Amino acid sequence: MVDEKTWRQILDRDPAARIVYGVATTGIFCRPSCSSRRPLKTNLRIFATVEDARLAGFRPCLRCKPDAPGRSLDDKLTSMLRLIEDNPGRRIPLVELGRGAGMSAFRAQKNFKAAFGVSPLAYQNALRARQLRVGLRKGGTVTDSIYDAGFNASSQVYKGTNLGMTPARFAAGGRGELICHCEQKTAFGWLIAGATARGLCWLALADSKLDAVQSLQSEFPAAVLKRDAALGGSIRAAIAAIETGKQIDPPLDLRGTAFQLRVWSALQKIPRGNTLTYGQLARKMGLPDSARAVARACATNRVALFVPCHRIVGANGSPTGYRWGVERKIQILQAERG
Ligand SMILES: [Zn+2]
Known part of the structure; x- marks a missing residue:
């Protein structure tokens, strides 16, 4: 039997899925990320490893090559970043980006966005914008510019963003x-x-x-x-936003891993007077299994009120922990509900 989660991964061609699946009617086994037509659920056989699939008599698919020494999704994302960062002066088409990582243009776009919170194009634009400014004062490296552009995108740092998260270091x-x-x-x-x-x-x-x-x-x-x-003025604007809903957002200099930036941006989309649980926020972000990582990112928020982590409450609606004290959180939420 195929459990619901695995079936979902196959339907979604989830590149992070760790299993391989065999199709009883063809005798072929694939990685869930394979671009081949989705099999009927009843014909599926799920295997934890390539070896298991072989032992069960299945042959590897020629398209997704599940037996090829695998590159993890992290590796593929890193190779996409490299390609972009090594060519700051050239716009890399999605097709080329995907080819380098062994996936379709569509997949490349989707995976990149899921991991970094921005599309490859937005990322290239940000790099280039930064490049211009950096170029004026000499000595800035590409890595510096990436960091400055608000993306913690060196592969080292990126590793921490894939739901595992490292504590942010500013x-x-x-x-x-x-x-x-x-x-x-x-x-x-x-x-x-x-x-x-x-x-x-x-x-x-x-x-x-x-x-x-x-x-x-x-x-x-x-x-x-x-x-x-x-x-x-920023302090008064923050208080006014809470007390009256009058929104004057000063520019924010938020820095963190791509994952943290995504969470903070999701927090900013919760309207005043509303609250969500960590689980609800994670689901809104399309990461239903990541409530804990989301909670950690909320706990490392550096800009209170404007990044309204106080709008996150416990599953039963109770105010949960707050970096600046639960009592303050209650006060702030009351002021918002006015
Ligand atoms: Zn395949």
Whole structure:
């Protein structure tokens, strides 16, 4: 019998599926990602390994070559990134991208987007935009530009994004960054805003002004901090967004793995006054099995209120943990429901 999850993987041609399937009527076995026609469910035989399929008398498909020394999806995605990053001056067509990774243009697009949260084209555009700016001040490497463009896309870092996630590191504690900051007392306690030249990178709640500044220091221990009263506007905008729904979003400088960026972006789509559970958010993102990874990404959010991780509640509607204190979360949610 074929369980529902495996059948879904086969229908979806899920490249992450670890099994191979044989088709009783043809005697051929395939990887779920094979581009061949989907078999009838009743003809399917599922095997954990290529060896098992062979032992059961099935022959490998010539199209998907399930017996070929396999490249994992991670490898394929990495090879796509390489191709793009090695050719910053040329637009790589999807067909070429797919060919290099052994998949169709359609698959290449879909897998890339699922892993990095942006389409290959958007990624190339971002790289190029950055390239232009970097080109003006010399010495920027492609890797720097990728990082600067907001994608943590070196293969090393990428490995952590495939639902396993590594804890985010903001460029080694913000080394060499100038972060301006400002603190204000608000209805929800002390609020501190920290911003790089690109936008807000830290918005946190604290009990005292001192705690607020210390929170910034410990998040970015290697950054140069400078007080800037102009950031008070961002704090007021954050409070107004919660209390009145008036949305003035200052530019944000969110940095993290591709997976974290996806989660934070999904959080920003939850309307004021609404809440979701981690599971619901994961399903909205098309990652129903990733509630835990989603929860971890929410817990590492650096920009409170504008990236509304407070709109995530427990399965029974109860307020669950909040980086800046559950009581504050309750207060904020109440203010939103007004
Ligand atoms: Zn096949």
